[in-house]
Amino acid sequence: MQTDIVNLPVLTKEDFVSDQMVKWCPGCGDHAILSAFQKILPEVGVKKENIVVVSGIGCSSRFPYYVKTYGFHGIHGRAAALASGIKITNPELMVWMITGDGDSLAIGGNHFIHVLRRNLDINIMLFNNKIYGLTKGQYSPTTPAGYKTKSSPQGTIEHPFNVGELVIGAQGTFFARVVDTNPKMMSEVMLEASKHKGTSLIEIMQNCVIFNDKIHADFASRETRDDFQLHLVHGEPMIFGKNKDKGIILKGSRLEMVTIGENEITEKDILVHDKHQRESGIHVLIANMKPPNFPRAMGVIRSINDFTYESQMENIIREEKENSKIKTVDDLLNSGKTWEI
Amino acid sequence: MTVKEQKVVELENVVVRFAGDSGDGMQLTGALFSDSAAIAGNDFATFPDYPAEIRAPQGTVSGVSGFQIHFGHRQIYTSGDLADVLVAMNPAPLKKNLMWVKEGGTIIVDTDTFTDKALEKAGYESNPLEDDSLKDYQVIKAPISAMTKTSVEDLGLDIKMILKSRNMFALGIMFFLFNRKFSAADEFFESKFKANPLVVESNKRILRAGYSFAESIEALNRITYSVEPAALEKGTYRNITGNMATAWGFLAASERSGRQLFLGSYPITPASEILQELSKHKSLGSKVLQAEDEIAGIVSTIGASFAGALAITSTSGPGLSLKSEAIGLAVMTELPIVIVDVQRAGPSTGMPTKSEQSDLLQALFGRNGEAPCIVIAASSSANCFYYAYEAAKLAIEHMTPVILLTDGYLANGSEVFKIPKVGDLPEIKPPIAKANDETYFPYKRDPEKLNRQWAVPGTEGLRHRIGGLEKEDIYGNVSHDPENHQIMSELRAEKVQRVVNYIKPQEIIGPQKGELLIVSWGGTFGVMMEAVQEMQKQGKSVSLAHFHHISPLPKNTEEIFKNFDKIIVPELNLGQFVLYLRMQFRQFKFEQYNKIQGLPFMVKELVDKFNQLLEEK
Numbered sequence: 002m003q004t005d006i007v008n009l010p011v012l013t014k015e016d017f018v019s020d021q022m023v024k025w026c027p028g029c030g031d032h033a034i035l036s037a038f039q040k041i042l043p044e045v046g047v048k049k050e051n052i053v054v055v056s057g058i059g060c061s062s063r064f065p066y067y068v069k070t071y072g073f074h075g076i077h078g079r080a081a082a083l084a085s086g087i088k089i090t091n092p093e094l095m096v097w098m099i100t101g102d103g104d105s106l107a108i109g110g111n112h113f114i115h116v117l118r119r120n121l122d123i124n125i126m127l128f129n130n131k132i133y134g135l136t137k138g139q140y141s142p143t144t145p146a147g148y149k150t151k152s153s154p155q156g157t158i159e160h161p162f163n164v165g166e167l168v169i170g171a172q173g174t175f176f177a178r179v180v181d182t183n184p185k186m187m188s189e190v191m192l193e194a195s196k197h198k199g200t201s202l203i204e205i206m207q208n209c210v211i212f213n214d215k216i217h218a219d220f221a222s223r224e225t226r227d228d229f230q231l232h233l234v235h236g237e238p239m240i241f242g243k244n245k246d247k248g249i250i251l252k253g254s255r256l257e258m259v260t261i262g263e264n265e266i267t268e269k270d271i272l273v274h275d276k277h278q279r280e281s282g283i284h285v286l287i288a289n290m291k292p293p294n295f296p297r298a299m300g301v302i303r304s305i306n307d308f309t310y311e312s313q314m315e316n317i318i319r320e321e322k323e324n325s326k327i328k329t330v331d332d333l334l335n336s337g338k339t340w341e342i
Numbered sequence: 343m344t345v346k347e348q349k350v351v352e353l354e355n356v357v358v359r360f361a362g363d364s365g366d367g368m369q370l371t372g373a374l375f376s377d378s379a380a381i382a383g384n385d386f387a388t389f390p391d392y393p394a395e396i397r398a399p400q401g402t403v404s405g406v407s408g409f410q411i412h413f414g415h416r417q418i419y420t421s422g423d424l425a426d427v428l429v430a431m432n433p434a435p436l437k438k439n440l441m442w443v444k445e446g447g448t449i450i451v452d453t454d455t456f457t458d459k460a461l462e463k464a465g466y467e468s469n470p471l472e473d474d475s476l477k478d479y480q481v482i483k484a485p486i487s488a489m490t491k492t493s494v495e496d497l498g499l500d501i502k503m504i505l506k507s508r509n510m511f512a513l514g515i516m517f518f519l520f521n522r523k524f525s526a527a528d529e530f531f532e533s534k535f536k537a538n539p540l541v542v543e544s545n546k547r548i549l550r551a552g553y554s555f556a557e558s559i560e561a562l563n564r565i566t567y568s569v570e571p572a573a574l575e576k577g578t579y580r581n582i583t584g585n586m587a588t589a590w591g592f593l594a595a596s597e598r599s600g601r602q603l604f605l606g607s608y609p610i611t612p613a614s615e616i617l618q619e620l621s622k623h624k625s626l627g628s629k630v631l632q633a634e635d636e637i638a639g640i641v642s643t644i645g646a647s648f649a650g651a652l653a654i655t656s657t658s659g660p661g662l663s664l665k666s667e668a669i670g671l672a673v674m675t676e677l678p679i680v681i682v683d684v685q686r687a688g689p690s691t692g693m694p695t696k697s698e699q700s701d702l703l704q705a706l707f708g709r710n711g712e713a714p715c716i717v718i719a720a721s722s723s724a725n726c727f728y729y730a731y732e733a734a735k736l737a738i739e740h741m742t743p744v745i746l747l748t749d750g751y752l753a754n755g756s757e758v759f760k761i762p763k764v765g766d767l768p769e770i771k772p773p774i775a776k777a778n779d780e781t782y783f784p785y786k787r788d789p790e791k792l793n794r795q796w797a798v799p800g801t802e803g804l805r806h807r808i809g810g811l812e813k814e815d816i817y818g819n820v821s822h823d824p825e826n827h828q829i830m831s832e833l834r835a836e837k838v839q840r841v842v843n844y845i846k847p848q849e850i851i852g853p854q855k856g857e858l859l860i861v862s863w864g865g866t867f868g869v870m871m872e873a874v875q876e877m878q879k880q881g882k883s884v885s886l887a888h889f890h891h892i893s894p895l896p897k898n899t900e901e902i903f904k905n906f907d908k909i910i911v912p913e914l915n916l917g918q919f920v921l922y923l924r925m926q927f928r929q930f931k932f933e934q935y936n937k938i939q940g941l942p943f944m945v946k947e948l949v950d951k952f953n954q955l956l957e958e959k
Contacts, residue, residue: 019807021819053799055645058810066807066820071799073648074809075641076671082606086653087799089629090604094649094799112641117672130551174512318624325625330594333623334761339580340380342571 012043019069025060030181030207034128035067037187038097042070045195047095054097055084057104060135061128061207064099078109081116084123085310092311095195098125103133106142113173119310120199126191128205129164132213150212164204165288165302169281175201176288177301180221181208186232186299193301199309206297220297229292233300238271239287241296248272249287249295258287258295276304285313348580349565350521355414356569357422360509361439362392362431363400366406367509371429374513376581377400377526379413382760383571387723388581389421389755392695393919401463406438407809415570415798418606419868420724421755423944427519431455431486434464440476446696449479450515452486452508466868475645484555486511493551494544507548514552522567524549526829542750550782583750584723584757585615588656588682591730593626596652598731599738599770603628606642608635608661611694612750613684616656636664644668647677650774650798652734653738656682660691666709669743673713673834674793675808676785678737678744682730685749685865687940696940697750699864700915705745706893706922712831714838717893719747721867724759726752727889735770740841741793742834745891748890749865749914751942772796778803784818792837839894848896851877852885858908858956861932863889864917865914866943873948884952892919895926903930910935910955912948 017039025031041050050092052070056062058077063074071094075083084098106112117170132150133139141153143164147156168176175197177190187205194201206217215222220229227243239249246261248271259266278284284303291297327333358375362368369390379386391408398405412422424444429437432455443449456471470476471483487647490511491504513527527549535541582590596603605628607617621630629651633639640655647653657665662683672679685701687693705717716736720729726748733746775782785794786808797804806818814821815829850859852874862870864922867888874886887902889895903909914936920934935951937943 021807036756048802050802050805051800053649056809065809069805071648071937072807072809073645074677074807074811075644076667076810079637079641079668082633082641083645083648085631085638086604086606086642086647086651087649088645089631089642090602090646090651090653091800111634112638115638142930314629318627318629321625322896327625329766330590330597330626333590333593333626334580334764335578337580338377338380339578339761341578342383342574342578 006257009046009048012049014039014043016049017042017069019067021066023067024063025145028210029060030130030209031061031064031128033181033184034126034187034205035064037184038126038191039068041188041192041195044192045095051093052097053087054099055080055087057085058135059101059104059133061099061101061211062104066200078104078107080104081109081112081125084208085116085119085121088121088123089311089314092122093316096123098123100125100127102127102129102131102141102143102164106164106167107315114167117168117171117173117200117202119172120172120307121310122198122200124191124194124201124332125204126203126205127164129214130207130209131216132209134209134212137214145176163289166285168202169285169288169303173202173303174199174305174307175301176204176284176303177202178204178206178288178297178299180206180217180230182221182300183299190301193304197304199307219292225292229296231290231296233274233276233287233298233302235274235276235301238268240268240271249290249298251283256290256295276301279305280339350568351565353567353919354416355412355418356427356520356567357410357412357425358429359408359410359425359439359442360429360581361406361408361435362509363434364398364405365406366431367398367408367506368407368431371509372411373512374527374530375516376411377530378517378522379411380579380581381523381526382569383574384413384415384569385418385572385574385758386411387421387757388412389751401432401434403434403438403464406435408435410440414571415572415595417572419871420942423946427516429516431508431512432669433460433466433470436470437464437466443479445478445596445787447479448482449476449480450484450512452512453483454485476771480558482513482515486552489555490548490792493547497540497544499540499544504544507545510545510548511552511555514549515556516640517549517565518553518556521566525885549933574758578761580761581756582724582727583615583754583756584720584726584748585613585684585754586619587724587726587759588618588720588730588746588748588753589616591727592620592652592654592680592734593623593628594727594764594767595731595734596628597626597764598774599652599734599769601650601652601738601772604643604646604647604653605630605656606633606639606653607631608633608639610636610658612686612753613656613658613661613682615753616682616684624889637668638660640668640679641671642664643679644672644675646675647672647679648675648799650796652738653678654680654682654734656684658684658686658694659688659704662701662704663708669715670709670711670713671810672743672800673709673715674813675924676741676834678741678796680730680733680737680744680746680749682746684753685747693940695750697865697942698914698938698940699749699866700918700938701747702892702915702918703921705747712835714835715740715893716742716744716838716841717747718891719864719889721754721864721888721890723752723755723757727759728786731767735768736841736844738770738772739793739844740837741773741796742790742837747864752865774798775801775804777801783816784808785813786816787833790840792833792840793826821933842894845891845896846890847898848887848902849889850885850888850902853883854885855905856883856885858882858884858952859903859909860884860886860912860924860952861889861909861911862886863892863917866914869943869945869948871914872945873952876945876949877952880954882956884956889919892922900927903927908933908955910952912936912951913945914938931943
């Protein structure tokens with residue numbers, strides 16, 4: 002895909018802004034995500050006509066209309082299937098899929114787990130605001146248990162998904178988490194996802210100002226973000242906090258949040274992040290961390306190399322074309338048992 | 343072989359049914375008998391009758407596997423109604439299939455298998471070979487198991503192994519009765535058991551032992567039969583099933599249109615062979631995604647179409663239901679896809695292995711909103727090839743989804759197929775938008791066909807967005823404008839309607855004017871044809887208009903209907919095509935005749951019905 006890096010014309014963000022008016026609510030987190038995305042497109046190393054943005058249904062799924070690339074706004078839950086058909090047909094295309102917690106984890110749950118399992122080289126941005134916005138405020142598969150919404154006036158009685166755990170459980174090879182208030186990290190992670198060969202899943206903690214404002218405040222607000230966000234860096238110890246004195250250690254089979262300097266904890270005791278580690282156990286533990294006992298892990302949690310569906314398919318086709326006696330449909334029609342009259 | 347006085351009777355056409363337990367190799371026996379018919383130059387059609395369960399209990403009626411072949415000197419249109427000859431390897435197959443044997447027909451049984459235990463398992467209270475329940479048939483009682491063993495006892499093979507070849511003894515008897523040659527079967531043994539010459543020898547011997555046995559017992563009073571070659575056109579022929587023909591038709595369309603083939607499909611009876619067949623032919627560049635469900639099957643297909651592929655999804659009725667919403671997306675985005683519905687008996691899971699024509703209204707109308715599709719139907723196993731090809735051509739050239747209806751009978755049945763040259767098939771011209779065309783707009787239309795252009799991702803200068811929301815005329819932006827919605831709804835309908843200018847006019851078989859017109863569609867063509875021919879032989883005024891193009895109907899449909907006193911629409915449903923015709927042509931009176939038993943029409947019941955209608959004043 003990146004074979005056309007050389008000789009690419011120099012593009013800017015403006016080359017990827019469509020002529021359509023952006024119709025998200027003022028203050029919606031989607032605006033920042035769109036901007037971060039348009040900013041990285043000139044840097045992904047792919048011709049602008051080779052980029053395709055697809056989506057399902059929901060507020061997030063209006064995204065393709067605002068990006069000046071080839072775009073396809075699909076139907077509810079089915080973006081992963083749409084993206085799969087596009088990528089399999091033409092592996093040269095860089096395919097981005099925009100989806101939400103309702104679109105991919107409820108109605109599109111089946112396609113979501115299978116696109117990850119197949120490891121097609123598709124970049125998925127899942128906007129998680131833990132609510133149905135476009136249908137005006139019903140709970141979603143990520144809404145915390147007990148939470149009151151329009152369709153759960155007494156509080157939800159369902160267990161929410163943890164997106165990272167689900168992604169890794171579905172054999173996902175790339176999982177990252179970012180928050181819509183951190184455009185710099187969003188762009189960095191999007192760029193890294195674009196380079197990953199295989200399905201990349203970015204969970205974007207997105208704020209719905211109308212129906213679920215401040216849902217991510219426990220780690221994303223001005224007051225909490227320093228002490229409750231762990232910015233992961235591959236090969237670096239998991240240290241965070243306003244004073245850079247907090248860290249994560251592995252104790253037995255569990256993680257623990259510690260303060261460096263207390264209880265004889267030194268920097269050497271702190272877990273070092275290895276996003277390339279194939280065994281998924283630690284990655285799941287990191288993805289599941291949340292306040293008040295833990296920070297939220299931000300950045301790339303898992304990134305491992307494995308074969309992709311479309312490259313395997315291209316290989317099989319190449320081999321079959323070389324080895325099969327059937328080169329044309331006429332050969333096929335005349336193969337096997339035939340007789341003359 | 344000793345020469346005895348044999349009388350050879352020439353027959354126009356014969357129906358043979360092989361029936362045994364699922365492990366008795368009846369499909370293979372049938373296939374080898376079909377090969378011998380091919381070598382003899384006969385026309386033929388076959389149909390396998392598998393048990394619904396994969397491994398139903400041995401020896402019971404539910405575990406019976408059958409294979410029927412209808413072959414002839416004349417042209418053959420169906421796999422036949424009732425059998426002239428039944429080969430029953432055990433009591434259960436006899437019990438299950440006796441109702442499908444003509445009165446006076448021949449039944450060949452392996453007497454060794456009629457033990458008390460087997461009779462009980464099959465549900466017989468007394469042995470049919472000993473009571474008089476088979477008195478209306480000619481029964482050839484052959485100790486097949488014992489003689490199979492004896493014929494190869496010196497080869498030192500395992501007894502179980504030998505008994506597996508019992509079916510070849512039965513085939514040998516059939517070869518004698520129909521004066522068939524051993525060559526095709528011998529070739530099969532030699533290639534199949536290449537590694538084991540002893541098994542080749544064993545099978546050859548058993549086949550010949552069956553032949554000699556029939557000869558020596560002077561089976562059927564020294565009468566054997568011959569079915570002379572059919573008057574088929576010169577050419578190269580092969581045997582083909584409907585599902586295989588469907589898959590190959592798409593491969594041909596892919597090659598001819600220069601568009602890579604993509605199939606997104608979820609396994610479902612009786613359509614799975616299309617998925618399997620296309621998976622085999624990656625050397626032709628076909629890409630197949632076995633999707634996680636029916637919805638992913640069609641939505642990946644729409645994605646593939648957006649990316650420029652000839653994109654197909656295959657399914658059966660329940661799957662078509664699941665695909666409804668996505669078909670609407672293809673209608674709205676005006677992308678070419680073909681949805682193949684191999685119909686089966688419904689509703690719900692229904693009778694998956696039984697055939698029916700009951701998805702027609704779903705194909706025509708089963709979507710939210712005004713969502714017109716082109717609907718066409720194949721009418722024989724072999725012509726699935728041509729209708730798959732046409733479905734692809736219409737989808738691509740008119741930029742709209744096409745639903746191709748076949749059914750379980752066409753799909754699993756096989757027929758003699760004259761092999762065409764791909765270069766002789768009609769050209770397919772994809773309306774691909776040119777790079778950097780400044781006059782390109784996503785919903786700008788061809789003035790004749792009203793199709794939009796296909797602007798494939800990767801093409802410079804054509805970046806655009808489409809989706810399921812209503813589109814602004816010409817420009818394709820999202821639009822909620824009331825007048826625009828009317829315009830676009832009408833354009834989508836008109837685009838499909840204008841396909842009439844690109845399809846063949848409806849043909850009539852028989853007189854163009856007359857007393858009775860039979861109007862049928864899809865998989866019932868063969869039996870309608872046989873019924874009409876039989877009535878014409880009786881000197882009756884009857885014609886057949888068998889429809890392949892359902893939406894839109896051919897231009898001359900109304901003209902045809904005008905020329906007949908009576909019109910009858912026989913269908914394997916409760917009256918779906920007739921309802922559609924009544925909607926469009928209120929001036930005519932359409933009689934209907936419906937059967938919904940998971941069984942095909944029989945020639946006799948149709949002839950009786952048509953005669954009854956002719957007699958009514």
